[in-house]
Amino acid sequence: MSSPVQERSGGAQLGRALLLLLLSLSGCASMEVIVPNQIDALNGTTVKIPCTFTSCYKMDELTFQMNWTYQETRNDTEEMFLTYYRKRGMVPLRSERFGERVMFAGNLVKNDLSITLSDVQLDDEGIYNCYVKNPPDRIQGHGIIQLNVVTELPPPRDSTIAVAIGASVGGALALLILSMVVVKCLRRHRKQDLISEEKMEEEGKLDAEAVAEEGTK
Numbered sequence: 001m002s003s004p005v006q007e008r009s010g011g012a013q014l015g016r017a018l019l020l021l022l023l024s025l026s027g028c029a030s031m032e033v034i035v036p037n038q039i040d041a042l043n044g045t046t047v048k049i050p051c052t053f054t055s056c057y058k059m060d061e062l063t064f065q066m067n068w069t070y071q072e073t074r075n076d077t078e079e080m081f082l083t084y085y086r087k088r089g090m091v092p093l094r095s096e097r098f099g100e101r102v103m104f105a106g107n108l109v110k111n112d113l114s115i116t117l118s119d120v121q122l123d124d125e126g127i128y129n130c131y132v133k134n135p136p137d138r139i140q141g142h143g144i145i146q147l148n149v150v151t152e153l154p155p156p157r158d159s160t161i162a163v164a165i166g167a168s169v170g171g172a173l174a175l176l177i178l179s180m181v182v183v184k185c186l187r188r189h190r191k192q193d194l195i196s197e198e199k200m201e202e203e204g205k206l207d208a209e210a211v212a213e214e215g216t217k
């Protein structure tokens with residue numbers, strides 16, 4: 001006999017299994033916002049800050065909502081600098097921080113909400129939030145991107161050194177493996193030679209013995 005507790009968890013498990021089955025049958029789990037976790041931008045250049053989303057529903061411009069916000073750190077308040085308006089589409093808001101430097105660079109038909117930020121300043125470093133709501137999808141999507149502004153690209157030397165080291169280590173390994181294979185082949189050859197020599201010797205011995213035996217008869 002099973003206890004009531006076991007029965008209850010059995011029921012919950014069945015419920016969850018049914019829900020998963022329904023979700024997989026509908027072929028659609030939920031909204032998901034896809035962003036890079038981190039972007040490094042060079043001071044003074046234009047950087048694209050990507051944000052795309054997946055949803056079970058086609059975007060409906062009457063109910064769709066989205067906005068971009070900026071915050072210097074997680075503890076700071078969020079400053080909205082771009083939003084979606086019915087009829088007007090994606091509109092940068094007046095912002096002291098960004099001025100005219102923010103532009104919509106995505107494509108609503110492709111669920112692409114990316115923006116570009118031009119003439120990147122050191123002060124632009126911080127957290128960029130991409131919020132999306134695509135009813136009847138009930139989940140609010142939220143992508144978080146950490147933008148780092150650098151004054152110099154990391155010296156390419158590092159990567160060439162890494163590549164050189166990688167190549168030489170790889171080359172050395174390949175040589176080592178090749179030489180091992182060659183040595184093994186040579187050894188096998190020699191062994192075979194030895195074996196056949198031994199065989200010949202043995203056969204010769206047998207012949208000699210046979211001759212000797214015959215001679216004694």
Ligand SMILES: *[C@@H]1O[C@H](CO)[C@@H](O)[C@H](O)[C@H]1NC(C)=O
Pocket residue numbers: 043044122151
């Ligand atoms: C950032 O770039 C601007 C113009 O490209 C330059 O004047 C400024 O000195 C740079 N700042 C730093 C800290 O490198």
Ligand SMILES: *[C@@H]1O[C@H](CO)[C@@H](O)[C@H](O)[C@H]1NC(C)=O
Pocket residue numbers: 065066067080131132133140
């Ligand atoms: C920003 O967008 C999210 C998601 O659509 C929405 O919930 C939130 O209310 C918006 N914020 C503002 C200030 O409009």
Ligand SMILES: *[C@@H]1O[C@H](CO)[C@@H](O)[C@H](O)[C@H]1NC(C)=O
Pocket residue numbers: 073074075
């Ligand atoms: C955010 O606030 C918490 C406590 O209020 C503090 O411990 C933390 O250091 C703060 N983080 C930043 C990045 O300022």
